[in-house]
Amino acid sequence: xxxxNLALFIARRLIAAAxxxxxxxxxxxxxxxxxxxxxxxxxxxxxxxxxxxxENIRQRYNxxxxxxxxxxxxxxxAIRLDFGxxxxxxxxxxxxxxxxxxxxxxxxxxxxxxxxxxxxxxxVLAALKNRSGVDRAVVSLSVVGASSPAFVTGVFFxxxxxxxxxxxxxxxxxxxxxxxLWHLTLPALTLAFGAAALLIRFTRAGMITALEQDYVTFARxxxxxxxxxxxxxxxxxxxIPVVTASTVLLAATLTGxxxxxxxxxxxxxxxxxxxxxxxxxxxxxxxxxxLLAAVAVLTNxxxxxxxxFVDPRIRYTRVAP
Amino acid sequence: xTSLVVGPRAQVGRRLLRSSPLTVTVSFxxxxxLIFLALFGPLLAPHGPESLNLATGLTTPNGEFxxxxxxxxxxxxxxxxxxxxxxxxxxxxxxxxxxxxxxxLGLAAGxxxxxxxxxxxxxxxxxxxxxxxxxTIVLIGVLGASYLLAVVVLVVLTSPFDTRxxxxxxxxxxxxxxxxxxxxxxxxxxxILFRHIFPNILPISFANAFLNFAFSLVALSALSFLGLGIGxxxxxxxxxxxxxxxxxxxxxxxxLAPGGMIVLxxxxxxxxxxxxxxxxxDRGRAR
Numbered sequence: 001x002x003x004x005n006l007a008l009f010i011a012r013r014l015i016a017a018a019x020x021x022x023x024x025x026x027x028x029x030x031x032x033x034x035x036x037x038x039x040x041x042x043x044x045x046x047x048x049x050x051x052x053x054x055e056n057i058r059q060r061y062n063x064x065x066x067x068x069x070x071x072x073x074x075x076x077x078a079i080r081l082d083f084g085x086x087x088x089x090x091x092x093x094x095x096x097x098x099x100x101x102x103x104x105x106x107x108x109x110x111x112x113x114x115x116x117x118x119x120x121x122x123x124v125l126a127a128l129k130n131r132s133g134v135d136r137a138v139v140s141l142s143v144v145g146a147s148s149p150a151f152v153t154g155v156f157f158x159x160x161x162x163x164x165x166x167x168x169x170x171x172x173x174x175x176x177x178x179x180x181l182w183h184l185t186l187p188a189l190t191l192a193f194g195a196a197a198l199l200i201r202f203t204r205a206g207m208i209t210a211l212e213q214d215y216v217t218f219a220r221x222x223x224x225x226x227x228x229x230x231x232x233x234x235x236x237x238x239x240i241p242v243v244t245a246s247t248v249l250l251a252a253t254l255t256g257x258x259x260x261x262x263x264x265x266x267x268x269x270x271x272x273x274x275x276x277x278x279x280x281x282x283x284x285x286x287x288x289x290x291l292l293a294a295v296a297v298l299t300n301x302x303x304x305x306x307x308x309f310v311d312p313r314i315r316y317t318r319v320a321p
Numbered sequence: 322x323t324s325l326v327v328g329p330r331a332q333v334g335r336r337l338l339r340s341s342p343l344t345v346t347v348s349f350x351x352x353x354x355l356i357f358l359a360l361f362g363p364l365l366a367p368h369g370p371e372s373l374n375l376a377t378g379l380t381t382p383n384g385e386f387x388x389x390x391x392x393x394x395x396x397x398x399x400x401x402x403x404x405x406x407x408x409x410x411x412x413x414x415x416x417x418x419x420x421x422x423x424x425x426l427g428l429a430a431g432x433x434x435x436x437x438x439x440x441x442x443x444x445x446x447x448x449x450x451x452x453x454x455x456x457t458i459v460l461i462g463v464l465g466a467s468y469l470l471a472v473v474v475l476v477v478l479t480s481p482f483d484t485r486x487x488x489x490x491x492x493x494x495x496x497x498x499x500x501x502x503x504x505x506x507x508x509x510x511x512x513i514l515f516r517h518i519f520p521n522i523l524p525i526s527f528a529n530a531f532l533n534f535a536f537s538l539v540a541l542s543a544l545s546f547l548g549l550g551i552g553x554x555x556x557x558x559x560x561x562x563x564x565x566x567x568x569x570x571x572x573x574x575x576x577l578a579p580g581g582m583i584v585l586x587x588x589x590x591x592x593x594x595x596x597x598x599x600x601x602x603d604r605g606r607a608r
Contacts, residue, residue, distance in 0.1 A: 259546070
């Protein structure tokens with residue numbers, strides 16, 4: 001690929017990502033005014049409403065300024081990751097997010113590893129044994145997985161593995177690394193169940209197509225070893241649709257994680273979002289939503305760049321249709 | 322055996338049904354059962370959905386309460402049956418809404434092309450990248466929990482999937498001779514789109530409606546589960562699951578029954594949708 005085209009492509013995507021973030025930040029800022037009741041009342045929450053606290057809030061959040069100035073001042077703080085103090089606890093939003101993030105990240109990483117190993121493994125297996133009993137079983141599993149909301153899967157796993165079999169703890173987070181992993185296993189499996197369903201689907205379809213290609217037949221004819229044909233030739237090409245689907249996968253995982261944290265009573269970011277939404281803690285919701293938007297935009301950007309490495313045929317000479 | 326002459330439509334219907342694999346047949350039977358329960362469930366349910374039996378309290382399944390009772394002594398079996406109505410009503414509204422929006426935008430984008438197409442598709446791309454349920458949680462949480470709002474937001478989030486598919490098939494149809502003929506005859510665009518192209522892409526949107534139904538049911542139940550959909554105490558499956566999940570040690574059926582119904586319903590709809598999709602796509606190609 002032409003180096004100038006590559007630079008142009010990346011620059012264009014960066015600008016698009018920045019524009020998207022600005023639009024989203026506007027929407028996130030607007031949440032304060034979308035909440036029923038005056039902004040002052042919303043920010044006051046359940047605190048006693050004397051003249052002094054009201055004045056403090058007006059000052060702190062620039063409520064007396066015109067709307068564009070308010071947005072500008074908010075955005076300036078938001079860039080420095082300052083989203084104000086939680087209406088519910090008075091704790092800075094950033095501190096609350098930082099304290100809760102590690103649990104969510106561990107849950108996500110654990111779930112993703114399991115999902116990738118199981119999803120790609122089973123997808124390849126189903127493609128190799130296309131139209132056999134194994135294939136049908138794997139496909140059925142993926143249909144059920146895609147149809148099961150995380151909170152239902154979580155409750156079933158809790159019942160089978162914690163209540164009936166007693167293999168895993170039902171609640172709590174555990175002490176020490178091994179015990180913590182132990183406690184996170186059921187939530188991570190729940191997360192993986194939904195994500196693996198999608199991965200199986202895309203891997204199987206991609207792999208079946210790839211195995212029919214001439215280059216696979218030719219590689220076999222040249223005497224290339226079977227594992228190398230499967231993983232070096234077929235799987236690499238089969239991964240292109242998986243990369244395309246990664247934004248869908250991320251959306252499904254984020255949603256799943258929120259439901260799982262509520263189901264297993266884990267104090268992560270998802271549970272924080274649901275609690276804050278229920279309490280109308282708008283500042284906390286703004287912080288979390290902005291974080292979410294940034295993650296979504298960045299993943300999109302990374303996906304586009306990842307394409308370059310997965311599929312060298314793609315040349316970004318024009319905007320994709 | 323009422324008539325020897327069978328119309329082409331009925332023939333297609335029969336051929337479709339005869340060739341369906343077992344899982345799809347079972348799914349159709351299950352969906353039929355759901356519709357029956359939605360219509361006549363209240364006549365069959367042994368107890369009212371909200372009648373409390375505080376004297377009985379929580380019980381495991383027995384002769385009187387087939388699925389046991391929850392902590393307020395409400396009959397889980399009856400509540401599961403009443404829940405069918407909520408499980409069908411909301412998703413049907415969403416499916417119909419997404420069908421209308423998806424077809425109008427998809428037909429316009431696919432037929433007209435140009436700037437209209439580009440702007441509609443940018444919007445679709447944006448909606449694809451958004452974690453839909455989380456946006457719904459935030460919007461409904463901030464604006465105030467309401468079932469109607471949940472339905473409206475989910476229509477907006479589902480319609481891009483329809484739009485993209487309808488646009489794709491419209492593009493295919495646009496270059497076919499019958500469309501060219503209609504254009505040559507000087508028919509107005511509206512007539513070409515809705516009288517001529519629309520009937521040909523209807524099967525695909527029909528198949529897609531089943532997939533949308535599964536997604537909508539899961540999303541609505543998740544909102545109820547989080548306390549953002551339907552009001553507390555309602556015999557909605559998501560709501561029942563969230564109120565009974567702490568009873569797993571005492572009466573697991575109270576949580577497993579509504580959860581199982583959500584999964585069975587969504588799986589059936591997905592199986593039917595996938596299968597119709599494959600069939601209809603093949604049929605389209607053979608033409």
